[in-house]
Amino acid sequence: MEYTPCEEIESRISKVRDLMEKASLDGAFFHYKIDYFYLSGTMQDSLLYIPIDGKPILFVKREIGRARRESPLENILPFRSLKDIKPYIGPVKRVGFQLDVVPYNDIVKIRDLLGDMELVDVSPMAIEVRKTKSPFEIRIMEKAASIAKKVYQKVPEFLKEGVREIEVGGMLESYAKSLGHEGLLRVRSLNYEAYTWHIVSGRTGSVVSQSDSPMGGFGLSPAFPVGASMKKLKRDEPILVDFGICYHGYQVDQTRMYAIGSMPELFEKAYHVCRDIHYRVLDKAVGGESCNDLFEYSKRLAKDAGYEAYYLGYNPHKVRFLAHGIGLELGELPFVAPRRDYPIEEGMTFAIEPKMVFPKQGACGFENTVLMEKGGYRILTNIDEQIILV
Amino acid sequence: MEYTPCEEIESRISKVRDLMEKASLDGAFFHYKIDYFYLSGTMQDSLLYIPIDGKPILFVKREIGRARRESPLENILPFRSLKDIKPYIGPVKRVGFQLDVVPYNDIVKIRDLLGDMELVDVSPMAIEVRKTKSPFEIRIMEKAASIAKKVYQKVPEFLKEGVREIEVGGMLESYAKSLGHEGLLRVRSLNYEAYTWHIVSGRTGSVVSQSDSPMGGFGLSPAFPVGASMKKLKRDEPILVDFGICYHGYQVDQTRMYAIGSMPELFEKAYHVCRDIHYRVLDKAVGGESCNDLFEYSKRLAKDAGYEAYYLGYNPHKVRFLAHGIGLELGELPFVAPRRDYPIEEGMTFAIEPKMVFPKQGACGFENTVLMEKGGYRILTNIDEQIILV
Numbered sequence: 149m150e151y152t153p154c155e156e157i158e159s160r161i162s163k164v165r166d167l168m169e170k171a172s173l174d175g176a177f178f179h180y181k182i183d184y185f186y187l188s189g190t191m192q193d194s195l196l197y198i199p200i201d202g203k204p205i206l207f208v209k210r211e212i213g214r215a216r217r218e219s220p221l222e223n224i225l226p227f228r229s230l231k232d233i234k235p236y237i238g239p240v241k242r243v244g245f246q247l248d249v250v251p252y253n254d255i256v257k258i259r260d261l262l263g264d265m266e267l268v269d270v271s272p273m274a275i276e277v278r279k280t281k282s283p284f285e286i287r288i289m290e291k292a293a294s295i296a297k298k299v300y301q302k303v304p305e306f307l308k309e310g311v312r313e314i315e316v317g318g319m320l321e322s323y324a325k326s327l328g329h330e331g332l333l334r335v336r337s338l339n340y341e342a343y344t345w346h347i348v349s350g351r352t353g354s355v356v357s358q359s360d361s362p363m364g365g366f367g368l369s370p371a372f373p374v375g376a377s378m379k380k381l382k383r384d385e386p387i388l389v390d391f392g393i394c395y396h397g398y399q400v401d402q403t404r405m406y407a408i409g410s411m412p413e414l415f416e417k418a419y420h421v422c423r424d425i426h427y428r429v430l431d432k433a434v435g436g437e438s439c440n441d442l443f444e445y446s447k448r449l450a451k452d453a454g455y456e457a458y459y460l461g462y463n464p465h466k467v468r469f470l471a472h473g474i475g476l477e478l479g480e481l482p483f484v485a486p487r488r489d490y491p492i493e494e495g496m497t498f499a500i501e502p503k504m505v506f507p508k509q510g511a512c513g514f515e516n517t518v519l520m521e522k523g524g525y526r527i528l529t530n531i532d533e534q535i536i537l538v
Numbered sequence: 539m540e541y542t543p544c545e546e547i548e549s550r551i552s553k554v555r556d557l558m559e560k561a562s563l564d565g566a567f568f569h570y571k572i573d574y575f576y577l578s579g580t581m582q583d584s585l586l587y588i589p590i591d592g593k594p595i596l597f598v599k600r601e602i603g604r605a606r607r608e609s610p611l612e613n614i615l616p617f618r619s620l621k622d623i624k625p626y627i628g629p630v631k632r633v634g635f636q637l638d639v640v641p642y643n644d645i646v647k648i649r650d651l652l653g654d655m656e657l658v659d660v661s662p663m664a665i666e667v668r669k670t671k672s673p674f675e676i677r678i679m680e681k682a683a684s685i686a687k688k689v690y691q692k693v694p695e696f697l698k699e700g701v702r703e704i705e706v707g708g709m710l711e712s713y714a715k716s717l718g719h720e721g722l723l724r725v726r727s728l729n730y731e732a733y734t735w736h737i738v739s740g741r742t743g744s745v746v747s748q749s750d751s752p753m754g755g756f757g758l759s760p761a762f763p764v765g766a767s768m769k770k771l772k773r774d775e776p777i778l779v780d781f782g783i784c785y786h787g788y789q790v791d792q793t794r795m796y797a798i799g800s801m802p803e804l805f806e807k808a809y810h811v812c813r814d815i816h817y818r819v820l821d822k823a824v825g826g827e828s829c830n831d832l833f834e835y836s837k838r839l840a841k842d843a844g845y846e847a848y849y850l851g852y853n854p855h856k857v858r859f860l861a862h863g864i865g866l867e868l869g870e871l872p873f874v875a876p877r878r879d880y881p882i883e884e885g886m887t888f889a890i891e892p893k894m895v896f897p898k899q900g901a902c903g904f905e906n907t908v909l910m911e912k913g914g915y916r917i918l919t920n921i922d923e924q925i926i927l928v
Binding site: 358360 | 539540541542569570571575579580581582583599600601603604608635637638639640641642643644645646657659702704705707708709711712713714715716718720721722728729731733746747748749750754756758759760761762763768784785786787788855866
């Protein structure tokens with residue numbers, strides 16, 4: 149088990165503070181665990197307060213002993229109720245809260261406790277800082293990618309006629325966990341869960357779900373309506389495996405295609421187009437083109453290859469992104485999507501996933517988690533890129 | 539795959555409306571999916587509006603075709619942005635929102651759209667209605683329990699010296715999913731996730747975590763600090779398996795004890811005390827005693843048996859509940875806990891889990907999901923109650 153080094157935490161806090169200062173904040177509360185883990189090193193049940201001057205304070209409900217072992221912060225204090233924190237917060241006028249994720253009642257309780265103040269959404273600042281990964285974070289993502297590689301090497305063993313999508317998902321998860329995969333991906337959303345993954349085969353690949361993904365899958369019930377289903381695998385149909393891996397909180401995401409017997413020509417051709425788009429967009433990204441332009445470029449490539457109607461889903465269910473940043477959360481900066489007028493910078497990690505969905509027939513796609521480096525990119529998920537036939 | 543019947547949805551909405559009327563609400567928005575699933579039958583990405591008079595409207599972002607198949611509601615409309623809903627909402631003064639879970643920004647956006655209004659927390663009303671299960675819901679929970687039974691019968695096969703806790707968890711999950719288990723339990727909380735479950739062995743059973751549970755486990759990293767860990771199973775140590783099952787969104791929760799070789803006497807004795815407390819509290823619950831009194835009674839039983847220091851954890855980490863309601867969420871009404879001055883009523887389902895934790899030695903416990911019926915109770919998780927030695 150690995151803890152976040154002190155200098156790592158100090159550097160992160162200093163970067164968030166710079167943004168807080170620009171926004172004229174007197175301090176900020178981090179109550180949502182992804183961000184306070186990033187800024188403190190622990191996910192024990194806590195509330196992190198960063199004043200604009202002075203030392204951050206981590207108030208821990210449970211369990212403070214573990215929080216003190218995991219976090220290099222100096223001020224780690226117990227708290228049972230919000231009243232316990234009041235003496236530690238100086239007079240404040242403009243205060244940051246994670247307004248995009250923290251429930252209304254929780255925000256109001258703190259505001260009522262501390263008196264009248266202006267609330268500012270501090271989440272964009274935390275997200276901004278998280279978008280560039282440190283060498284420490286990249287090393288953890290490399291470890292996640294090495295688990296992913298082993299898991300994908302195992303896929304062919306699990307693919308047999310008559311086996312259900314969800315059984316394949318379960319076996320992959322079981323094997324992945326034995327290697328250190330933590331079982332969940334995390335999404336900054338009230339309602340979205342990343343579970344049971346997209347193991348979709350044949351026609352289920354064309355089923356759209358509530359998830360923001362070109363293909364969704366049936367899932368298991370109206371209460372779990374995404375991803376792998378009870379459908380049995382058949383011969384000669386496309387099997388898409390989009391299975392994210394999480395190690396020490398850091399995620400990598402990847403997609404490969406399989407078939408039992410043969411891959412129908414429609415999907416084989418589309419797969420090569422996806423792979424081509426993936427690499428051509430990456431090459432252009434190195435040049436510093438904006439994410440918006442990269443997105444439009446990928447659409448042109450798909451159109452020129454004759455796949456406009458299927459690229460990133462079919463109408464009216466197309467999704468509006470080609471790549472999403474990835475790290476502690478499944479969707480973070482950068483997004484290769486419309487209106488994102490920034491380039492992909494050195495140190496950013498992202499999952500690029502050109503996919504084609506053919507109504508009532510199925511889906512196909514190709515995806516890697518990629519690190520942008522100085523003068524080039526590096527594919528972290530270094531997994532066999534061919535269609536695998538079993 | 540099973541859909542929620544129309545009369546079921548109508549009855550639920552009518553009950554929530556009664557409570558809304560008592561609270562003088564003009565209408566209520568349900569944005570958190572557990573409650574809108576309960577009230578509509580679908581978990582597609584939606585926003586449910588229930589006016590105090592007139593028909594509920596389900597606004598669906600994605601995917602409306604599935605929402606229309608799954609939900610018997612008449613008014614199911616597409617929406618892309620909040621502006622789309624405005625024409626459908628009459629003049630309102632007092633409006634319900636799920637203020638305990640919906641993010642601050644989301645609430646403020648709707649309030650700004652619709653004009654000045656008084657915000658009321660409607661979550662307690664939804665939770666109140668959900669506490670009593672219908673025959674339809676009970677049938678689904680029985681199915682979940684039948685999956686749990688099969689999964690627990692499989693546990694002994696997976697317990698071998700040198701196998702890691704997380705490997706056991708993974709194999710159980712994989713098997714459970716093949717039977718229809720949906721892989722996640724759901725908790726009404728910003729930060730709490732129910733994952734990888736409590737497979738704890740020997741000393742890891744005494745490790746406290748951020749979770750509100752007497753025992754927590756190490757988990758896999760500071761970013762996933764709960765439940766099964768990389769620790770290998772040994773001979774002659776207590777192995778606690780607390781593995782929840784979810785079917786069509788409905789959960790059952792249970793705990794049993796295992797050992798490879800022999801169970802140390804300390805844990806064997808404590809197990810029988812747990813089982814005794816479990817049954818004696820259930821017998822008293824049938825008499826209509828309040829949950830607060832049941833909790834105190836269980837503490838007296840533990841004390842009289844000489845286990846005061848270990849019952850529901852050790853100081854200062856004791857938890858303050860013996861049982862939690864269970865259904866679509868892992869912690870719902872009723873709670874057998876201090877200050878809960880209501881009885882357990884007919885139709886309520888709850889997980890009762892007396893547990894003992896011995897510092898630095900391990901944990902032991904016994905848990906079932908139980909349905910209160912007229913004049914008695916019924917254990918849904920009808921699983922072998924003996925300690926299993928392999």
